[in-house]
Amino acid sequence: MNLPPFQTLVDEHARPLYRFLRGMVGPVAADDCLQETLLAALRAYNGLSHDGNLRGWLFTIAHRKGIDHVRRYAKEIPSPSPPDRASPPQTVRDTDLWNRVARLPPKQRTAVTLRYLGDLPYADIAAVMSISEPAARQNVRAGLASLRKDFT
Amino acid sequence: MSKIADRIRNLPSDDHTGALERFARRAVEDGSARVAYGEVESPIGDLTAVVTSRGLLALAFETDDLDRIMESVATKLSPLIVRTPSAVGRVRSWLDSYFEGHPQPAPGLDRSLITPFQERVLTATAAIPLGEVRTYGQVASLAGNPKAARATGRALGANPIPVVLPCHRVVAADGSLHGYAGGLDRKRLLLDHERTISV
Numbered sequence: 484m485n486l487p488p489f490q491t492l493v494d495e496h497a498r499p500l501y502r503f504l505r506g507m508v509g510p511v512a513a514d515d516c517l518q519e520t521l522l523a524a525l526r527a528y529n530g531l532s533h534d535g536n537l538r539g540w541l542f543t544i545a546h547r548k549g550i551d552h553v554r555r556y557a558k559e560i561p562s563p564s565p566p567d568r569a570s571p572p573q574t575v576r577d578t579d580l581w582n583r584v585a586r587l588p589p590k591q592r593t594a595v596t597l598r599y600l601g602d603l604p605y606a607d608i609a610a611v612m613s614i615s616e617p618a619a620r621q622n623v624r625a626g627l628a629s630l631r632k633d634f635t
Numbered sequence: 636m637s638k639i640a641d642r643i644r645n646l647p648s649d650d651h652t653g654a655l656e657r658f659a660r661r662a663v664e665d666g667s668a669r670v671a672y673g674e675v676e677s678p679i680g681d682l683t684a685v686v687t688s689r690g691l692l693a694l695a696f697e698t699d700d701l702d703r704i705m706e707s708v709a710t711k712l713s714p715l716i717v718r719t720p721s722a723v724g725r726v727r728s729w730l731d732s733y734f735e736g737h738p739q740p741a742p743g744l745d746r747s748l749i750t751p752f753q754e755r756v757l758t759a760t761a762a763i764p765l766g767e768v769r770t771y772g773q774v775a776s777l778a779g780n781p782k783a784a785r786a787t788g789r790a791l792g793a794n795p796i797p798v799v800l801p802c803h804r805v806v807a808a809d810g811s812l813h814g815y816a817g818g819l820d821r822k823r824l825l826l827d828h829e830r831t832i833s834v
Contacts, residue, residue: 485709486714487706488705488709488716489668489716489717490672491702497651498651501651506643510649514654517658521655521658522662522667525662525668525717528714580643599640599643600646602644627640630643634642
């Protein structure tokens with residue numbers, strides 16, 4: 484089977500993968516988790532039996548790395564994020580929103596971050612989380628409803 | 636689309652390029668990446684050096700279709716290709732020395748993309764002294780097949796490692812430059828440069 488050069492996957496998907504992980508584990512750990520995700524993907528790449536949904540495959544690995552990290556270091560609730568260096572001071576409320584996303588119940592957090600930071604369609608969110616598509620939609624809806632209370 | 640969803644979509648985040656650089660370095664160091672590439676600045680425009688653990692696999696001009704080259708490397712050799720500028724340091728220092736006029740011994744080469752006939756032609760080409768040129772017919776003879784001037788031209792045109800394997804030192808029988816994968820201007824620049832440094 485002809486797989487595309489691995490770098491083309493990195494070019495296309497690294498940014499949404501990073502933003503997804505940023506939402507899952509915070510800004511410091513996201514850097515490590517992105518490296519671990521890409522290394523694991525590279526090591527498994529030659530063994531792929533199809534090149535159908537490489538994005539979904541990458542996010543499945545990233546999800547696993549994010550979960551591993553949360554289990555190892557935090558007791559489910561990531562510590563509050565310091566502001567990203569990229570954020571100017573007036574966007575304190577952005578940092579608040581990152582933190583609120585991080586404190587959502589795990590399934591809602593995963594679904595919301597996959598949807599809006601990873602930019603994944605619901606079919607892929609369902610596959611990554613091993614749940615049904617309606618359940619994926621429900622988790623996103625519930626997560627947004629909870630966030631909307633504080634940010635409108 | 637709800638407003639809160641838009642706000643999440645537009646949340647600013649740090650640049651992730653540092654993480655990508657660290658990933659690439661680790662992938663090359665532990666051998667997970669089989670092929671690495673990076674750009675090298677030069678007087679004939681930016682060059683992209685493609686390397687493996689054996690050495691330099693390919694050198695591309697900025698006018699080349701890099702995507703197509705990488706797809707071909709993925710198919711013929713390995714798709715485990717990662718952009719890693721730090722992995723092309725040896726090629727960079729050789730090119731610097733060459734363009735500064737004091738070429739070091741050529742860097743190690745990975746000849747995986749070179750066919751057997753091409754190998755004979757390129758070996759004959761590599762024996763042309765700096766500052767000199769040979770004709771396609773002469774190189775064909777040196778490669779052991781005097782009647783294969785045209786095939787020789789094609790083999791040189793498909794040279795995956797130009798500049799280092801000096802296919803630019805081969806010209807038409809009437810002395811005209813004839814052709815070059817990187818364009819005749821680059822061929823002329825390389826030959827002028829070599830005439831200068833060989834004296």
